[in-house]
Amino acid sequence: MRDQVEALAELVSGARGLVAFTGAGVSTESGIPDFRSPGGVWDRFDPNEFTFQNFMASEAGRRRYWELGRQTFPVIRRAEPNPAHHALVTLWRTNRLDCVITQNIDNLHQRAGLPPERVVELHGNATQARCLSCEKPYAREHIQARLEDGVAVPLCDPPCGGIIKPRTIMFGEAMPRREMEEAERRARAADLFLVVGSSLVVYPAAYMPLHAKQAGARLAIVNLSETPHDHAADLVIRGSAAAVLAAVIERLQARPVSP
Numbered sequence: 001m002r003d004q005v006e007a008l009a010e011l012v013s014g015a016r017g018l019v020a021f022t023g024a025g026v027s028t029e030s031g032i033p034d035f036r037s038p039g040g041v042w043d044r045f046d047p048n049e050f051t052f053q054n055f056m057a058s059e060a061g062r063r064r065y066w067e068l069g070r071q072t073f074p075v076i077r078r079a080e081p082n083p084a085h086h087a088l089v090t091l092w093r094t095n096r097l098d099c100v101i102t103q104n105i106d107n108l109h110q111r112a113g114l115p116p117e118r119v120v121e122l123h124g125n126a127t128q129a130r131c132l133s134c135e136k137p138y139a140r141e142h143i144q145a146r147l148e149d150g151v152a153v154p155l156c157d158p159p160c161g162g163i164i165k166p167r168t169i170m171f172g173e174a175m176p177r178r179e180m181e182e183a184e185r186r187a188r189a190a191d192l193f194l195v196v197g198s199s200l201v202v203y204p205a206a207y208m209p210l211h212a213k214q215a216g217a218r219l220a221i222v223n224l225s226e227t228p229h230d231h232a233a234d235l236v237i238r239g240s241a242a243a244v245l246a247a248v249i250e251r252l253q254a255r256p257v258s259p
């Protein structure tokens, strides 16, 4: 592991355009379970039920969705950024990181200190919501208070009364066009593409490492379990995101500054 950390520090130190790509695994050490590890959300809920189509189709579908949301939002609300999030901020502050492309919806990269324009969110953000009729924005926190007061399906303020939806991309919902284009453009411009904590099985997000690789970037993957793109990577580290990224920062800080 020490040699691998050294190898990653070497790649990062030589990079001129580093793009990080994060998934749920970067936030498990903040106490937010991922989807696919044992004990994850989908061990307890059936993902087929929580689709965009079911949310839009009926009040019953929205009621089920908000019941899940009422239970899961407090986990996101109380989570704090962990050393992996902080390490990425350090890379940005030291001009080593272009941006983070994330599949996460937990807002932890921004809370750790990355400017919002440096975080490309492919699956939206669970701390915000909006009315689908009039576009009025709502803090998810505000919606949570209504849910906890016993409202089963929150609606937009009168006179609108429209359907309120979290700003997350649900299963079956179209990907956000601007973010997808920006992510692909930045992935293709990267000379080092660093995957952290993603199973790389959720498409189209999982195309990003391939776009980067095809355009000539080195590919490094830090993940606890195997991914289908490991064979394409220049470096694979099976380890904890927080431990590995913090150790990389330590190595970089111990080095003389490169010109």
Ligand code: NAD
Pocket (backbone or CB within 6 Å): 022, 023, 024, 025, 026, 027, 028, 029, 032, 033, 034, 035, 036, 037, 103, 104, 105, 106, 107, 123, 196, 197, 198, 199, 200, 201, 202, 222, 223, 224, 225, 226, 239, 240, 241, 242
């Ligand atoms: P995933 O659940 O499919 O995979 C997570 C990966 O991270 C796994 O391969 C696991 O081995 C690895 N992992 C877990 N803990 C780790 C750690 N401490 N260090 C290193 N690796 C670790 O997640 P995904 O690839 O992001 O895709 C699933 C979808 O889940 C995404 O679309 C995302 O929107 C959503 N999601 C987000 C959050 C969040 O915002 N925190 C949480 C759960 C799910």
